[in-house]
Amino acid sequence: MKLKTQLYMFPTGVVFITLCIFVSLYWVWKQSDAVFEREGYVAEINSLVSHLESNLLLYEENPSRDYIKRWEERHKQLTVVLHDSPSLPPEQQTLLNSIQGLNRGLNVLFERLQYLSRDPKPETHALRRHFREKLIAQLETIVEDSNQLVLLARQSLRESQLDQIYMIATMLLVGSVLLTALAVSLSIRLRNYLDLLKGGVKEMEAGNFSTKLASVGADEFAEFIREFNHMQKTLEETTISRDALQKEIDQRTYALKHIASTDPLTQVSNRRKLMEQAELEMARSLRHQEPLTVLLFDADHFKKINDTYGHAVGDQVLIHLCRLSEAEMRENDLIARYGGEEFVILLPHTDITGASELAQRIQARLKEQPFINQGEDVPITISIGIATLSLNQSFTDLLNDADGALYRAKQAGRNCVKVSETRPFVKVPGSSFS
Numbered sequence: 102m103k104l105k106t107q108l109y110m111f112p113t114g115v116v117f118i119t120l121c122i123f124v125s126l127y128w129v130w131k132q133s134d135a136v137f138e139r140e141g142y143v144a145e146i147n148s149l150v151s152h153l154e155s156n157l158l159l160y161e162e163n164p165s166r167d168y169i170k171r172w173e174e175r176h177k178q179l180t181v182v183l184h185d186s187p188s189l190p191p192e193q194q195t196l197l198n199s200i201q202g203l204n205r206g207l208n209v210l211f212e213r214l215q216y217l218s219r220d221p222k223p224e225t226h227a228l229r230r231h232f233r234e235k236l237i238a239q240l241e242t243i244v245e246d247s248n249q250l251v252l253l254a255r256q257s258l259r260e261s262q263l264d265q266i267y268m269i270a271t272m273l274l275v276g277s278v279l280l281t282a283l284a285v286s287l288s289i290r291l292r293n294y295l296d297l298l299k300g301g302v303k304e305m306e307a308g309n310f311s312t313k314l315a316s317v318g319a320d321e322f323a324e325f326i327r328e329f330n331h332m333q334k335t336l337e338e339t340t341i342s343r344d345a346l347q348k349e350i351d352q353r354t355y356a357l358k359h360i361a362s363t364d365p366l367t368q369v370s371n372r373r374k375l376m377e378q379a380e381l382e383m384a385r386s387l388r389h390q391e392p393l394t395v396l397l398f399d400a401d402h403f404k405k406i407n408d409t410y411g412h413a414v415g416d417q418v419l420i421h422l423c424r425l426s427e428a429e430m431r432e433n434d435l436i437a438r439y440g441g442e443e444f445v446i447l448l449p450h451t452d453i454t455g456a457s458e459l460a461q462r463i464q465a466r467l468k469e470q471p472f473i474n475q476g477e478d479v480p481i482t483i484s485i486g487i488a489t490l491s492l493n494q495s496f497t498d499l500l501n502d503a504d505g506a507l508y509r510a511k512q513a514g515r516n517c518v519k520v521s522e523t524r525p526f527v528k529v530p531g532s533s534f535s
C-alpha cells in the first residue's frame with residue numbers, strides 16, 4: 102500500500118466515523134421529535150375525549166338538544182383528529198386502528214342513549230345506565246389506548262436510542278482499533294525504512310559505496326531507496342575517478358620531487374636534496390648526540406679524461422663512480438653531486454673512522470673495477486676529504502672543512518684520503534656537548 106494512501110486513511114476514517122455519529126444523533130433527534138409529536142397528538146385526543154365525557158355527564162343531567170349538538174361537534178373533531186394521524190410504526194398503528202374502531206362505536210352508543218333518554222319508562226332506566234357506563238368505559242378505553250400509544254412511542258424511542266448508542270460505541274471501537282492498527286503498521290514501516298537508510302548512510306560513511314539497499318514494492322519509500330542507490334552509485338563513480346586522479350597526482354608529484362632532487366646525469370641526489378637531508382640529519386645528530394660525517398671526493402685529473410676519451414665517456418665515468426660508491430654505502434647514507442666531478446656522501450651515525458673505512462673501500466673498489474671504454478680500461482682515481490660535525494657548526498662549515506681536507510689530499514699527490522683536523526662531535530654521558 103502506498104504511504105500516501107495509508108496516510109489518507111486516517112482523516113478518511115475519522116471523517117467517516119464522525120459522519121456516522123452525526124447521522125445517528127440526527128436519527129435519535131428525529132425519533133425524539135416524533136415522540137413529542139405523538140405526545141401532543143395523544144394529548145389532543147385525550148382532551149377531546151375528556152370533553153366528550155363531561156358533555157355526556159351534562160347531557161345525563163339535562164338531556165337538551167344543545168348538549169347533543171356539542172357532543173356531535175366534539176365527536177366530529179375527534180374523528181378528524183384520529184383520521185389525520187401522523188405516520189406510525191405498525192404496532193402503534195394497530196393501537197390507533199383500535200381507537201378509531203372505539204370512536205366509531207361512540208356515536209352508536211350515544212344515539213342509543215338519546216333514544217332511551219326520550220323514553221321515560223322506568224324499565225329503560227337500567228338500560229340507559231348500562232349504555233352510559235358502556236359509553237364512559239369506551240371513552241376511558243380510548244384514553245388508555247392513546248396513553249398506551251404514547252408509552253409505545255417512548256419505548257420505541259428508548260430502543261432506538263439504545264440501538265444508536267450501541268452502534269456509535271461499536272463504530273468508535275472498531276474505528277479506533279482499525280486506526281490504531283493502521284498507525285502501528287505505518288510506524289513499523291517507517292522504522293524499517295529508516296533503519297535501512299541508517300545502515301546505508303553508515304556504509305557510505307565508512308567509504309563503502311557498493312552495498313545496495315533492498316527496495317521492495319512500489320511505494321514512496323521504495324522509490325526513495327532506489328534514488329538513494331542511484332546517488333550511491335554516482336558517488337561511487339565520482340570517488341573512483343577522484344581516487345584515480347589522486348593516484349595520478351601522487352605519481353606525478355613523486356616524479357617531480359624525484360626530478361627536483363636528482364642529478365639528471367648520475368641519478369644521485371642533487372645539491373638541493375643534499376642540503377635538505379643535511380638539515381634533518383644535523384638536527385637528529387644533535388638531538389641523539391650521534392656523530393655526523395661527510396665525505397667529499399673529486400675525480401683526479403678529470404679534465405685529462407675528457408680530453409683523452411671525450412666528454413661522453415667522461416659522463417659515463419662519473420656514472421660508474423657513483424654506482425661503485427653506492428655499492429659500498431649503507432642504506433641511510435646519501436650521495437649527492439656537489440658540482441662538476443665533485444660528490445658528497447652524507448654519513449649519519451658515522452665517525453671519522455667509519456668514514457675513512459668507506460673512503461678506502463670506494464678507492465679499492467675503483468681500482469678493482471675501472472671503467473671500461475671499448476674494451477680498454479680507463480684509469481681513474483679519486484681524492485677524498487673527510488670532516489665530522491663539530492659543536493655549533495653549520496653544514497656549510499662542515500663542507501668547508503671537508504673541502505679543506507680534499508684540498509690537502511690533492512696537494513698530497515691525489516688518490517688518497519685526508520681528514521679534517523677540526524674538533525669532532527664527542528658524545529659525553531650525563532652532559533650535552535664537550
Ligand SMILES: Nc1nc2c(ncn2[C@@H]2O[C@H](COP(=O)(O)OP(=O)(O)OP(=O)(O)O)[C@@H](O)[C@H]2O)c(=O)[nH]1
Pocket residue numbers: 366399400401402403404405407411412413414415416419440441442511515
Ligand atoms: N664529462 C664531464 N666532464 C665534466 C663534468 N663536469 C665537470 N667536468 C669536467 O671536469 C673537469 C674538471 O677539471 P679541473 O677542475 O681542472 O680538475 P681536474 O682536471 O679533475 O684536476 P684535479 O681536480 O686537480 O685533479 C673540467 O674539464 C670539467 O669540464 C661532467 O658532467 N661531465
